[in-house]
Amino acid sequence: MRQKLTNNLGLKILAFVFSIALWFISLNINDPVTSDNYKVKVQLQNVSEMNYAGKYVEVLDGSDQVEVTVRGTRSALASFSSAYIVATADVTKMDENNRVPIEVSVTRGEDHLE
Numbered sequence: 001m002r003q004k005l006t007n008n009l010g011l012k013i014l015a016f017v018f019s020i021a022l023w024f025i026s027l028n029i030n031d032p033v034t035s036d037n038y039k040v041k042v043q044l045q046n047v048s049e050m051n052y053a054g055k056y057v058e059v060l061d062g063s064d065q066v067e068v069t070v071r072g073t074r075s076a077l078a079s080f081s082s083a084y085i086v087a088t089a090d091v092t093k094m095d096e097n098n099r100v101p102i103e104v105s106v107t108r109g110e111d112h113l114e
Contacts, residue, residue, distance in 0.1 A: 035071040038082040042066055042102055045090045057091050068104055084108045 042064050047057050066087050070080065084107050089100045 031073045031075050033071060034074050034077060035069050036077050036080070038068050038070060038085055039065050040068055040082055040085045040087045040104070042087045042089050045088055046092045050091050050094075066102055066104070070106075 044057065044059070050057050068082075068085055068087070070077065070085070072080065085104060086107055087102055087104045089102045091100055094100050
């Protein structure tokens with residue numbers, strides 16, 4: 001059994017290295033769909049209307065950022081940044097549990113993203 005493994009060892013190593021190189025080449029040609037996570041600061045809207053109504057808006061520590069997952073081709077994500085993501089929270093849409101829905105939109109580069 002050991003002789004079968006060591007027979008033509010150089011050719012086996014060469015085949016292994018060649019298969020890894022071929023795998024890297026196929027990854028670069030196919031441009032697969034991947035995903036990246038970005039942290040985005042939430043922009044509050046209509047705070048002055050809430051203050052005018054006698055209500056006070058307070059952002060708890062660390063709750064003014066959301067993590068957004070963006071899916072797209074690897075080449076599209078290479079030129080994408082968190083500056084293209086806008087997260088807004090309209091405080092006039094606050095529910096009875098004092099939660100505000102956050103709307104996330106992409107300002108640029110939507111053509112290659114999912």
